Amino acid sequence: MSPDATAPTGSLAERAWRRATSIWLWPWHWPGREARRALPKPRLADLPAHATVSFWRREAGRRILLGFSMVAVVMTYGVSGYMAMGWSFMDAFYQVFITISAVGLTEVHPLDSTILRVHTMATISMGLFAVGYTVGGFISLLTEGEFQKFLGQQRIMKSIANLTGHTIVAGYGRVGAMVCEGLAGAGMPFVVIEQDPARAAEMQTRGFTYILGDATDEGVLRDAGVGRAAVLVTSMPGDAANVFITLTARELCPNIDIIARAEQPSTQKKLRQAGANHVIMPAAIGAHRIVSLLTNPTAVEFVELVTQRSSLQIEMDDIPIVEGSPLAGLSLRDADVGRLTGVIVIAIKNRDGHLIFPARGDEVIGPGDSLVILGKRSNLDQFREKFLS
Incomplete structure (x- = not known):
């Protein structure tokens, strides 16, 4: 049974339930649970700097936290034992402190009984182990790059927090990778959400801003800045995941433009109902392109000439007409x-x-309209300079 099947009602309760169950039911969390079973569950120590993981959930951070907890337990044990033998709290605390720190100072009171000596030896043994374990965590933090990972994560999250009007790409598979390449080539800011840590190295090499996480999780979408984003592209290979991401994003941000990928024709209607503005079927587009090449090869060559921005520098662009534009109100x-x-x-x-x-020539251009124009790059620049500057 999926965790959502028994989730309590209410948005806050649902979010709390989802966060709680996502830890122990991670591989089975709907949607796409069959595909998720095939993915290796990432170790926190292997997550790169861009992963949205708290410092205390990292390997070195958890080791330091556990070490401090062990020191606290040893301190409590030692102080309680000395106080049970008639010592004052300050004497007992000082004795335990100098014992586990191995500074070698003189004892507060003579250890003239067997039980005092046994208790002191036990405190020394446990204290040295706890302190050594904690120091090892700090060494791991410095030598294994955990501290650098944490600082890198904070830098990435800060840069995402400063983004406005960016694009969020959910899924860095075959389609998602091509979308990111196009956005990077156009100089448009974007954030990738990817769950598979095996793809993190490629995204990091290409300099993409990314988050390792589940795009169906509201918290991950918020970390990616869904409330400030202009467009969400959900390019997951599974239709169920795309529908769920669309539903979640539309609930969080009613005004965001959502472009959803679909594999099955029957999913198009569901994605529209979920709130997608545009539904793209890569398989259908590929099939139509093949048929067009067979029936109208010259027309297809011209379209490729325009869309691929060849050496002729022919481009197609859409230009929004704002209030006060010289074109507003003219035919x-x-x-x-x-x-x-x-x-x-x-x-x-x-x-x-x-x-x-x-x-047509008698069509009137109004504020809020968009013109789809075609021309050489120099002519498009001339249009922008004349009518948009």
């Missing part, structure tokens, strides 16, 4: 964009989302 014929800048207006997308294609 395409009166704006005379083609003669002034050399670009071609292919379509107009109204503020209500309606797409006008082909764009």
Whole structure:
């Protein structure tokens, strides 16, 4: 049974239940539990600097915390034993302190009985072990890079906290990796959420900002800045995970633009109902492209020429028209964009989302509309300089 099946009602209770069950039911947590069983559960010591893991949950941090706990237990044992033999609290505490610290100072009271000597020897043995264990944690912190990992994690989380209007990519698989490459090439800020630690090295090598975690978890989405993000791309290989991520993100941020990947045609409707603005089926797109190459090869070559930004420097772009723009309130014929800048207006997308294609000369451009334009890179730059500066 999944942890959500018995989750108590109420958003706070659900979040607490999810956090509690995600630890001991991690591999079986719906959705995608079958795929998750195949993934190795990461050791906290192996997580890279970008992983959203508390310092005290790391190997060295837990060792230091356990060491301090052991020292506290030994101190309590030693002080209690000396006080039971008639010593005052301060005398007992001082005796235990100098004993486990091995400074070699003179005893507070003579150890003239067998039980006092046995108790002191036990305190020395346990105290030296606890102190040594704690010191080993500090050495591990410095020599194994745990401290650097923690500082790196804090830097990444701070940089994510400063992002606004960025893109969140959930899943760094085949599709997610290509999306990230495109975003990086366009210079757009983005954050990747990936659960498999085996892919962390590749993302780190490419300089991508990423978080190791479950994108279906509200806390992970918040760490990625979902409340400030402009777009969420959910590219998980499983449709169930994409639906769940879409539902969670839409609940957390009603205004975010969600682009969801689907593998099965039947999932498109579910993703739309879950709150996805756009649903992409890579398999269907690939099949349509093959058919187009067979039936209209010249047209496909032209589209590839535009979309791949070849040596001819032809680009397609969409330009939002804001209030006060020189184009606002003008028709395409009166704006005379083609003669002034050399670009071609292919379509107009109204503020209500309606797409006008082909764009006629008498179509009026209003504030909030977007123009889909085509032209050489220099002409697009000229358009932006004339109408957007």
